[in-house]
Amino acid sequence: MTERFNDSFHPFVIPFLAGMAFVITVCLIKAVVVVFQMESGERRRYLLSLLKPNIIVKNIYDIIVDCLLHVRLWKRNRMLGFMHSSIAFGWFMIILLGHIQVLLYCPDRISTFYYPIFFDWFIEGGQHTLISILLDLFLYVILAGIALAIVKRFYSRLFGMRRTTRPTLLNVIGLYSLWAIFPLRFIAEQCARSGNLTLAPWWAYSIALCVFMCVLPFSRYLHIPAEMMLVTMRNAHITISRPGKGIARVQTDSCPNCGVCIDACPMNADPANLKDSTVYLTRQIRRHNDRRVGQISDKCMLCGKCTSVCQVGVDGPKLRILARAARKYNIGPDFSNVRPDVPKSSGKILYFGGCMSQLTPLIGRSIESVLKKSGVEYKWMDRDGGLCCGRPLHTAGRLKEARELVLRNQEAILASGAHTLLVSCPICYREFKERYVLPGISVIHYADFMIELIQSGSIGLKEKSDICYVYHDPCELGRGCGMYETPRRLIAQAAGIAEAPKNRTESVCCGGSLGSLSLDFAHREKITRASLQNLYDSGADAIATACPLCQATFSRYSDRPVKDLAQIIDEQTVAVIDNSRRRETGCDIEGATLAKIGN
Amino acid sequence: MHDNIVIIGGGIAGMEAAKALLALGHTPILIESAPTLGGHVGRWHKLFPDLTSARELVARLRSEIVGANIFLGTQVISMNRLADGYSLKLSNGIVINASALLISTGFKLFEADRKEEYGYGVYDRVITNADLEDWFSGADDARIPQQPQTVGFVHCVGSRDLKACNGQCSKVCCATAIKQAIEIKERFPFARVYCFYMDLRLFGKKYEDFYVNAQRDYAVQFIRGRVSEVSETIDGHLQVKAEDTLSGKPLKMQLDLLVLMAGVVRNTAVQELTSMAGLETDSDGFLRSRDNEYAVVESGQPGIFYAGACTGPKTVPETIAEARSAALSIHAYLKTL
Numbered sequence: 014m015t016e017r018f019n020d021s022f023h024p025f026v027i028p029f030l031a032g033m034a035f036v037i038t039v040c041l042i043k044a045v046v047v048v049f050q051m052e053s054g055e056r057r058r059y060l061l062s063l064l065k066p067n068i069i070v071k072n073i074y075d076i077i078v079d080c081l082l083h084v085r086l087w088k089r090n091r092m093l094g095f096m097h098s099s100i101a102f103g104w105f106m107i108i109l110l111g112h113i114q115v116l117l118y119c120p121d122r123i124s125t126f127y128y129p130i131f132f133d134w135f136i137e138g139g140q141h142t143l144i145s146i147l148l149d150l151f152l153y154v155i156l157a158g159i160a161l162a163i164v165k166r167f168y169s170r171l172f173g174m175r176r177t178t179r180p181t182l183l184n185v186i187g188l189y190s191l192w193a194i195f196p197l198r199f200i201a202e203q204c205a206r207s208g209n210l211t212l213a214p215w216w217a218y219s220i221a222l223c224v225f226m227c228v229l230p231f232s233r234y235l236h237i238p239a240e241m242m243l244v245t246m247r248n249a250h251i252t253i254s255r256p257g258k259g260i261a262r263v264q265t266d267s268c269p270n271c272g273v274c275i276d277a278c279p280m281n282a283d284p285a286n287l288k289d290s291t292v293y294l295t296r297q298i299r300r301h302n303d304r305r306v307g308q309i310s311d312k313c314m315l316c317g318k319c320t321s322v323c324q325v326g327v328d329g330p331k332l333r334i335l336a337r338a339a340r341k342y343n344i345g346p347d348f349s350n351v352r353p354d355v356p357k358s359s360g361k362i363l364y365f366g367g368c369m370s371q372l373t374p375l376i377g378r379s380i381e382s383v384l385k386k387s388g389v390e391y392k393w394m395d396r397d398g399g400l401c402c403g404r405p406l407h408t409a410g411r412l413k414e415a416r417e418l419v420l421r422n423q424e425a426i427l428a429s430g431a432h433t434l435l436v437s438c439p440i441c442y443r444e445f446k447e448r449y450v451l452p453g454i455s456v457i458h459y460a461d462f463m464i465e466l467i468q469s470g471s472i473g474l475k476e477k478s479d480i481c482y483v484y485h486d487p488c489e490l491g492r493g494c495g496m497y498e499t500p501r502r503l504i505a506q507a508a509g510i511a512e513a514p515k516n517r518t519e520s521v522c523c524g525g526s527l528g529s530l531s532l533d534f535a536h537r538e539k540i541t542r543a544s545l546q547n548l549y550d551s552g553a554d555a556i557a558t559a560c561p562l563c564q565a566t567f568s569r570y571s572d573r574p575v576k577d578l579a580q581i582i583d584e585q586t587v588a589v590i591d592n593s594r595r596r597e598t599g600c601d602i603e604g605a606t607l608a609k610i611g612n
Numbered sequence: 613m614h615d616n617i618v619i620i621g622g623g624i625a626g627m628e629a630a631k632a633l634l635a636l637g638h639t640p641i642l643i644e645s646a647p648t649l650g651g652h653v654g655r656w657h658k659l660f661p662d663l664t665s666a667r668e669l670v671a672r673l674r675s676e677i678v679g680a681n682i683f684l685g686t687q688v689i690s691m692n693r694l695a696d697g698y699s700l701k702l703s704n705g706i707v708i709n710a711s712a713l714l715i716s717t718g719f720k721l722f723e724a725d726r727k728e729e730y731g732y733g734v735y736d737r738v739i740t741n742a743d744l745e746d747w748f749s750g751a752d753d754a755r756i757p758q759q760p761q762t763v764g765f766v767h768c769v770g771s772r773d774l775k776a777c778n779g780q781c782s783k784v785c786c787a788t789a790i791k792q793a794i795e796i797k798e799r800f801p802f803a804r805v806y807c808f809y810m811d812l813r814l815f816g817k818k819y820e821d822f823y824v825n826a827q828r829d830y831a832v833q834f835i836r837g838r839v840s841e842v843s844e845t846i847d848g849h850l851q852v853k854a855e856d857t858l859s860g861k862p863l864k865m866q867l868d869l870l871v872l873m874a875g876v877v878r879n880t881a882v883q884e885l886t887s888m889a890g891l892e893t894d895s896d897g898f899l900r901s902r903d904n905e906y907a908v909v910e911s912g913q914p915g916i917f918y919a920g921a922c923t924g925p926k927t928v929p930e931t932i933a934e935a936r937s938a939a940l941s942i943h944a945y946l947k948t949l
Binding site: 371372373374396397534 | 728729734735777843844851853
């Protein structure tokens with residue numbers, strides 16, 4: 014292996030060097046700006062986390078798994094997974110092996126850091142080493158990935174994607190230069206190896222690299238460095254707090270514009286909403302198009318499905334709530350004189366039905382009936398009307414007002430003396446979980462509560478019903494609170510259960526969500542019908558859900574009965590007559606999450 | 613056989629049309645799925661504005677159509693288009709070849725339990741307008757207390773309500789609510805009666821007098837605002853929340869009885885029949901007339917005619933007038949064959 018020339022420089026490396034210098038400078042500036050935009054406490058926490066050995070290991074592991082191997086994408090779509098990881102991991106390996114190659118065969122050139130990129134031009138006869146063979150192998154892998162990318166650009170349906178984004182001009186330039194880099198490298202290497210020292214392919218290769226790197230900070234390819242930063246921020250538990258700044262900025266920059274969220278978005282049952290998916294939100298935030306950012310943010314139902322399918326973890330709902338919160342209102346509600354009237358419930362369970370339970374009285378009635386059957390002592394906190402939990406204000410971006418409601422409720426609930434807060438509405442449940450501080454009081458969803466009652470023998474099950482239910486995961490309970498299995502277990506004890514094709518994290522929003530500020534009724538109807546169709550496809554006789562809003566929305570158009578979990582359990586259970594047994598098992602429950610059981 | 617006329621639906625529209633066709637010298641065949649004739653009106657107690665007996669009207673019509681062929685408890689199973697008419701197969705096995713068909717399948721009352729927030733089927737003291745008519749006619753109803761002190765009427769339940777999938781006005785409930793409020797006051801003079809309305813549409817002959825009477829002579833109170841939610845107190849009373857939109861104040865009151873004015877919606881039971889006949893549905897969900905201004909009783913299909921509430925909510929006099937009009941149109945149509 015010998016050097017072809019005495020001189021270790023050729024003018025064609027200049028475009029590459031210029032592009033490299035440019036991209037590194039811009040990305041460093043961006044990173045520094047982001048860090049300075051963070052709140053001082055968070056900034057300190059973030060920077061310290063970068064020094065902790067266990068977090069460093071986790072960061073490296075996550076970057077390899079998420080950014081290079083795209084394991085999450087593999088799980089979702091193998092073709093897309095192969096395409097992305099072949100390019101990302103292949104490229105990474107080429108850079109790594111290239112440097113090893115220089116280190117091994119011409120160590121005095123290791124500081125000339127364009128050598129690994131243009132190795133075959135400067136060095137002759139390097140093609141038969143093991144490293145060189147590996148390098149060629151990874152280049153072929155990348156070329157296969159690029160071939161797939163080209164096919165996907167024009168026939169995205171082959172990859173299981175019904176819709177994909179329309180790229181902007183800079184993205185197109187970035188895309189074509191990225192496609193060009195590796196075939197040009199291949200041609201240039203093959204020419205040089207066969208002794209043909211034409212300069213044209215080398216110039217083209219270097220220029221393609223330069224164009225790609227110059228476009229990178231201003232196109233979707235910014236996601237490559239941004240995603241790595243996002244991984245480190247996530248591992249430092251940094252949360253979104255300011256619109257367009259800090260981690261919010263990194264999240265928007267991390268969006269690779271893959272468009273997976275377009276097909277996932279339930280609003281796209283109506284093609285009028287195609288441009289309101291999260292991928293368009295991040296695009297408009299980057300362009301500082303405040304009008305469109307406002308529109309897209311207001312329309313969303315905040316169901317969180319885009320986040321659950323997102324490969325890099327862009328939190329669409331949070332970004333939207335922040336955009337809503339940035340709006341200034343001249344007037345706001347005044348809660349200073351409002352005091353929720355909470356009954357004294359020392360040593361008892363306090364049941365909070367929420368506003369929706371007033372509109373769907375059957376749910377509250379079923380829960381009360383189950384409570385009575387079990388003999389548990391309880392008080393209904395808002396039977397006669399109470400304060401809102403605060404979530405509607407919170408999702409509308411009125412964070413200060415929501416906070417005020419939360420504080421008033423919190424104070425009253427703490428003063429009641431209850432040991433358990435039982436909640437039937439997942440919208441309230443999520444708010445209680447995320448925003449309330451209730452020391453000494455366990456907040457429990459009725460699905461967990463009822464399964465405890467059944468397991469402890471506090472209520473008895475009737476013979477299983479013949480009806481087969483399909484369970485619809487409400488957004489706030491499933492993706493919002495992570496509760497998927499308990500409701501299914503409950504139904505399975507009481508009746509038959511079937512699964513819809515899209516369920517659990519991929520459940521389709523019912524369309525009734527109070528998250529949207531601007532979706533009108535006609536548009537919501539289309540979403541509801543699409544969501545119902547998904548449930549019909551299970552072939553079940555009836556629909557079960559665990560959210561009063563989903564229930565009310567589905568009942569409007571459903572051709573089969575829609576019931577809340579509480580209704581089903583109430584219908585399928587009986588009181589346990591044997592009081593001694595109840596007392597006996599009562600102790601077990603007390604040891605668990607529940608309360609004293611009276612007789 | 614060439615001049616067979618089949619009337620599908622034996623409510624007042626079908627009966628009145630049969631009567632008119634008999635007078636014109638035809639022998640119509642009347643098919644009714646229920647075991648008795650009379651339809652919704654047969655269930656009603658009194659008719660507005662003169663409070664005449666609905667049963668008497670139905671009984672008189674019944675006595676006037678004895679000459680017609682009447683099939684009770686019978687449905688149309690299938691229908692085929694012939695060159696000059698239609699072939700119908702009935703659930704009793706009879707096949708009829710008809711030259712003309714009259715669709716008088718009427719409407720369906722909105723299922724009030726679909727507005728769960730009003731508590732029909734959930735709370736003991738919530739009934740519908742139809743339940744109240746049954747009670748007026750003498751049926752027992754445990755939900756109606758012996759001596760109610762306060763009674764509320766909720767207008768527009770399932771009407772003009774997109775959330776109930778029914779955007780149109782049911783037309784007859786405003787006057788029905790006033791009529792029922794007056795009847796309640798006559799039975800319980802000391803009860804306070806409230807009507808919760810969003811608009812009062814009192815367009816017909818003497819309806820306005822009816823409304824004035826209710827306020828002046830019966831002290832019925834009209835509150836402009838929809839009821840938002842209903843709950844039950846521990847002692848079994850109803851607690852109703854509404855907004856008085858004229859004074860802009862929220863209201864909360866206890867009631868002993870709440871009557872829901874369930875609206876008029878399309879009769880989904882005849883969907884199969886209308887699709888077999890190739891009849892179109894209008895944007896309001898009811899059957900589409902050939903012309904909504906000029907040819908309400910004609911369908912888009914030759915030889916198929918409409919009468920009554922199958923094309924939209926109608927009052928009794930409108931239905932009777934349409935039935936006669938349809939009979940004349942059928943008579944004229946048969947002459948062209």
